[in-house]
Amino acid sequence: MSQKGRPRSFDRDxxxxxxxxxxxxxxxxxxxxxxxTVAMGINxxxxxxxxxxxxxxxxxxxxxxxxxxxxxxxxxxxRPGSARDAIADFLRASARAFSExxxxxxxxxxxxxxxxxxxxxxxxxxLSERRMSSxxxxxxxxxxxxxxxELPETVDCDAIAAFFLAVQQGMSVQARDGASREALLAVxxxxxxxxxxxxxxxxxxxxx
Amino acid sequence: MSQKGRPRSFDRDxxxxxxxxxxxxxxxxxxxxxxxTVAMGINxxxxxxxxxxxxxxxxxxxxxxxxxxxxxxxxxxxRPGSARDAIADFLRASARAFSExxxxxxxxxxxxxxxxxxxxxxxxxxLSERRMSSxxxxxxxxxxxxxxxELPETVDCDAIAAFFLAVQQGMSVQARDGASREALLAVxxxxxxxxxxxxxxxxxxxxx
DNA sequence: TCTCTTTTGTATCGTTCAATACAGAAAGAC
DNA sequence: GTCTTTCTGTATTGAACGATACAAAAGAGA
Numbered sequence: 001m002s003q004k005g006r007p008r009s010f011d012r013d014x015x016x017x018x019x020x021x022x023x024x025x026x027x028x029x030x031x032x033x034x035x036x037t038v039a040m041g042i043n044x045x046x047x048x049x050x051x052x053x054x055x056x057x058x059x060x061x062x063x064x065x066x067x068x069x070x071x072x073x074x075x076x077x078x079r080p081g082s083a084r085d086a087i088a089d090f091l092r093a094s095a096r097a098f099s100e101x102x103x104x105x106x107x108x109x110x111x112x113x114x115x116x117x118x119x120x121x122x123x124x125x126x127l128s129e130r131r132m133s134s135x136x137x138x139x140x141x142x143x144x145x146x147x148x149x150e151l152p153e154t155v156d157c158d159a160i161a162a163f164f165l166a167v168q169q170g171m172s173v174q175a176r177d178g179a180s181r182e183a184l185l186a187v188x189x190x191x192x193x194x195x196x197x198x199x200x201x202x203x204x205x206x207x208x
Numbered sequence: 209m210s211q212k213g214r215p216r217s218f219d220r221d222x223x224x225x226x227x228x229x230x231x232x233x234x235x236x237x238x239x240x241x242x243x244x245t246v247a248m249g250i251n252x253x254x255x256x257x258x259x260x261x262x263x264x265x266x267x268x269x270x271x272x273x274x275x276x277x278x279x280x281x282x283x284x285x286x287r288p289g290s291a292r293d294a295i296a297d298f299l300r301a302s303a304r305a306f307s308e309x310x311x312x313x314x315x316x317x318x319x320x321x322x323x324x325x326x327x328x329x330x331x332x333x334x335l336s337e338r339r340m341s342s343x344x345x346x347x348x349x350x351x352x353x354x355x356x357x358e359l360p361e362t363v364d365c366d367a368i369a370a371f372f373l374a375v376q377q378g379m380s381v382q383a384r385d386g387a388s389r390e391a392l393l394a395v396x397x398x399x400x401x402x403x404x405x406x407x408x409x410x411x412x413x414x415x416x
Numbered sequence: 417t418c419t420c421t422t423t424t425g426t427a428t429c430g431t432t433c434a435a436t437a438c439a440g441a442a443a444g445a446c
Numbered sequence: 447g448t449c450t451t452t453c454t455g456t457a458t459t460g461a462a463c464g465a466t467a468c469a470a471a472a473g474a475g476a
Contacts, residue, residue, distance in 0.1 A: 005422025006472040027323035029237060033464055043425060044465070050423095054464065111322050114314075114384055115235035119464090128385045162391055163398030166378030173377040174370065176322055177336045183370055190371030194402035213452020214442040241434055251455060252435070258453095262434065327434090 012050055015040040019051075020061035025104040028058050028113045028123045058112075058123060062130070065108045072097050077137065083145035084195055087138070087164055091188035094168045099181035106172035109134075135165050152201035160198050167191040220258055223248040227259075228269035233312040236266050236321045236331045266320075266331060270338070273316045280305050281315075285345065291353035292403055295346070295372055299396035302376045307389035314380035317342075343373050360409035368406050375399040 018039040022031045033054060037044050051057040076089030098106050109131060113124045139161035145151045171184050179187075226247040230239045241262060245252050259265040284297030306314050317339060321332045347369035353359045379392050387395075 003422075004420070004474055006424075006474095008423065009472095025323075026325060030323040030325040032462080034462085045426095045467095046424065048465070106322075110381060114319050114322060114381065115233075115238040117234060117238040131381070131385055156394070159391070159394035159398060162382065162387070163375070163395045166382060166395045166399075167371070167374050168378070169381040170374030170376065170378035173318060173322065173339070173380075174374055177339055179370070183367070186364070186367035187371045187374045190367060190402060190406060191374075193405035194398060196405060197401035198398060211452075212444055212450075214444095214454075216453065217442095240432080242432085253437095253456095254454065256435070 008046075008050070010040070010042050010046065015042060015050070016057075016060055016064055019057055020064050020108070021104060023058055023061050023112060024065065024108040027111060028120055029115075029117065055123060059126065062108060062112065062127070066130070069097055069108070074134075074137070077141050083141055083150060084192075084199075086141055087195075088188070088192050090138075091164065091168060091171075091191055092185060094171055095184035095188045096181065098171055098175035099179070099184055105175040105178075107169075110169050110172040111176065131165075131169070135161050138165055151199050154201050155199050163194070163198070164191060216254075216258065218248070218250050218254065223250060223258070224265075224268055224272055227265055228272050228316070229312060231266055231269045231320060232273065232316040235319060236328055237323075237325065263331060267334065270316060270320065270335070274338070277305055277316070282342075282345070285349050291349055291358060292400075292407075294349055295403075296396070296400050298346075299372065299376060299379075299399055300393060302379055303392035303396045304389065306379055306383035307387070307392055313386075314383040315377075318377050318380040319384065339373075339377075343369050346373055359407050362409050363407050371402070371406070372399060 018041070019036050022035050022039045025031075026035060033044055033047070036054070036057070037047055040047065042050075047057065051060060073090060073093045076086045076093065079086075081089075094107070097103075109127055112127050113120050116124045135158075139157045142151065142155070142157035142160055146153060146155065146157065167187065167190075171179075171187055174187070175184060226249070227244050230243050230247045233239075234243060239262075241252055241255070244262070244265070245255055248255065250258075255265065259268060281298060281301045284294045284301065287294075289297075302315075305311075317335055320335050321328050324332045343366075347365045350359065350363070350365035350368055354361060354363065354365065375395065375398075379387075379395055382395070383392060
């Protein structure tokens with residue numbers, strides 16, 4: 001049952017949490033092995049024995065991010081309520097998560113690797129797929145609202161999802177630039193101002 | 209008058225254009241000296257003699273980007289017309305610029321350096337200031353519209369500017385993920401759907 | 417206690433990074 | 447032609463990178 005050899009002297013989960021914060025703050029390329037081992041309180045051989053490689057550690061860190069921060073942000077889509085409320089909660093939860101005092105600013109999945117190099121192709125692709133999967137989830141919730149008769153059949157769910165996701169991704173950039181929580185919440189509310197015109201059926205958008 | 213020593217054997221402007229494209233595609237950290245010298249067709253001593261350092265070359269590249277791509281994107285703010293048209297043009301021009309065939313996707317100023325490390329602090333700050341300066345320019349155009357009586361006094365120009373800029377910054381992320389020109393234009397149009405509610409004076413936002 | 421297995425810390429590995437030393441080449445100045 | 451100045455290509459610098467070799471250490475099972 002129990003392991004045979006010398007027991008691990010550190011808490012794997014706690015070390016992973018620290019690694020996640022380093023990646024979150026510095027990105028995949030910007031986080032050096034030295035940064036990671038210092039934050040995790042271990043030497044590199046222990047890191048490789050426990051996680052395999054820098055890339056494998058990053059994937060585990062992103063999974064952890066999705067299970068913790070991601071749950072805070074996307075939780076509204078699991079709860080009952082209108083599609084409008086879900087998206088409003090999603091944007092406002094993002095604004096709060098991206099400006100949480102003591103945490104790195106912005107989203108790890110958005111900021112972790114936006115430039116492709118030879119060493120991070122797979123990492124970029126992984127994050128890119130997660131972002132596009134988010135777009136599908138968002139559009140799926142809208143399509144569900146259409147099927148339920150909550151929204152007219154004429155709305156372009158994919159386009160609306162892309163728009164709201166763009167706002168959320170832009171909030172990550174502004175969070176990195178030091179935007180306050182209030183400023184980010186105002187961006188979220190600004191996006192929701194489009195809801196009426198976006199979901200008004202086949203009518204024209206509201207004019208000024 | 210003319211220079212004394214051995215003349216430079218390459219076109220400095222052409223080399224700078226190539227360097228800009230490398231930084232645009234790979235970001236500041238991701239662009240290695242080797243990437244740059246190969247693309248520019250010169251050896252590193254020539255690069256250092258002509259531009260000073262990687263960081264100085266990057267700054268010149270960003271200036272060039274601002275004078276070319278930036279002019280395409282922000283040109284609407286120089287032309288006569290309503291604030292609404294200026295912002296709509298700004299968003300649609302961004303969508304087109306970020307998906308120009310043959311060019312790197314997205315915006316150099318947004319994607320060039322979003323993670324801070326020891327080697328790029330100044331670069332990050334430079335890009336961050338340019339982004340925040342964009343926000344001020346956008347808000348300034350809205351305040352001008354308020355002063356002209358085009359928009360009610362009650363609108364929050366800074367918040368509206370932050371919202372539209374967030375959309376544009378999010379479009380850079382989606383462009384990197386391979387979003388089509390049509391998808392990006394749809395995001396731009398989606399953002400403009402918020403215009404009516406955002407500028408409707410002190411009334412409540414439009415409800416669904 | 418002895419053996420087996422796994423982890424640990426130290427001390428690297430080869431590679432790539434940004435940045436230069438140096439000598440030869442190419443122009444103007446005289 | 448000779449001097450001076452600047453640029454060019456080769457070759458290399460020290461530092462940092464991700465990843466390991468290796469032997470001592472620490473537990474489980476016999």
